[in-house]
Amino acid sequence: MTITEVRGRIVRPGAVIPGTVRVDGPTILDVEAATDVPDDIVVPGFVDLHCHGGGGHTFTTGDVGSARRAAEFHLGHGTTTLLASLVSSPYELMRAATVAYGPLVADGTVAGIHFEGPYLSGARCGAQNPAYLRDPSLEELTDLVKLGDGAVRMVTIAPELPGALEAIAYLAGAGVVAAVGHTDATYEQTLAGVAAGATVGTHVFNGMPPAHHRRPGPVVALLGARTVVCELVADGFHLHQGMLSFAAHATGPDRAALITDAMDAAGMPDGRYELGGQEVVVADRVARLTRDGSIAGSTLTMDAALRQAVAAGIPLADACAMAATTPARALGLADQLGALEAGLRADLVVLSADLRVKRVMRAGAWVN
Structure with missing residues (x-):
């Protein structure tokens, strides 16, 4: 099993938390709180x-x-x-x-x-x-x-x-x-x-x-x-x-x-x-x-x-x-889809601190 980890300030329903989104294949495995994350903002696709x-x-x-x-x-x-x-x-x-x-x-x-x-x-x-x-x-x-x-x-x-x-x-x-x-x-x-x-x-x-x-x-x-x-x-x-x-x-x-x-x-x-x-x-x-x-x-x-x-x-x-x-x-x-929650399709966008797109993931695969 290959797990992809995406770290940053994770935007979840109603909250923004420092953490890690872990992706297994096309699916979000889990979202965990973390420290010392980059300034990137990770949002749902x-x-x-x-x-x-x-x-x-x-x-x-x-x-x-x-x-x-x-x-x-x-x-x-x-x-x-x-x-x-x-x-x-x-x-x-x-x-x-x-x-x-x-x-x-x-x-x-x-x-x-x-x-x-x-x-x-x-x-x-x-x-x-x-x-x-x-x-x-x-x-x-x-x-x-x-x-x-x-x-x-x-x-x-x-x-x-x-x-x-x-x-x-x-x-x-x-x-x-x-x-x-x-x-x-x-x-x-x-x-x-x-x-x-x-x-x-x-x-x-x-x-x-x-x-x-x-x-x-x-x-x-x-x-x-x-x-x-x-x-x-x-x-x-x-x-x-x-x-x-x-x-x-x-x-x-x-x-x-x-x-x-x-x-x-x-x-x-x-x-x-x-x-x-x-x-x-x-x-x-x-x-x-x-x-x-x-x-x-x-x-x-x-x-x-x-x-x-x-x-x-x-x-x-x-x-x-x-x-x-x-x-x-x-x-x-x-x-x-539509949120960064376990079990949903791994669609996410990594944004810079000023909300500019850095990377896009769809169904667990990076598209850029």
Whole structure:
């Protein structure tokens, strides 16, 4: 038996302790307290619920080679588990991507497919292509879920649309995470979506009306719903630091998930890119549609999101829960990964004292 030991300040649920993570094959054997450890910070591998691409590669076209390289890019930044997120697309592309990405799910390159659309609000479509938006279709969803045979893991739906509640209930019953997002719903319509089975709020605050004291809308409904995990894009552009801190405080770390919402421009120079058939310009790390200036995904990586959360005053242990433990639970994977605990998959990231990635381990193997 060959044991790998990783020493440093170990971030465990609710605490940071000097210690050693001992790894046996692909599994964490145990975590022990220790003295005289290096300044390295050892955190669980990041789990990104919402990622469209990175490193010049995209998940949105259904191209397997591009998807594999996008996943590799984010793995280098500590993301050991992610969903391949598509944007609103023709049904034929959704179907083709489901088939194409099945082997990537099977070999663990991605944890599943996330369809962000096309069942979204035209009034709150943001950078989604309005040409592809449509009402939820049980026929389409049933076909995709059956075709994917477990590959389809999450679908974002606006709950106010005709047929949305039935679609959410179907997804929840089929073991697929139903998320509420890109919605113009009222507070009551949002809670109806939650009651139907939605358990995730897609990039809360973004793609939805702002909260108002007489019209609380989806923001307040999602932040207050005890069964909902709220995605937060911690890049300093989607959310003001004060709002990030407020949201994390309102939900607690067990109901907030840091996401990247990254597009292929993550890790790339400023310039012109494409998302869902629309031109995007990236300037000073911010991606915007050329047609109307809407924010179009991000250029974020999960390690940068963690730094942003800590800079907003969120304690490191809480920020790591938001980057790994909580999203793993949202996907139903908490018994496999998302924390540095004995028996879980040995996914971990070694960070410097300033939270920069030094090394990444996935399933007990160093990847860089």
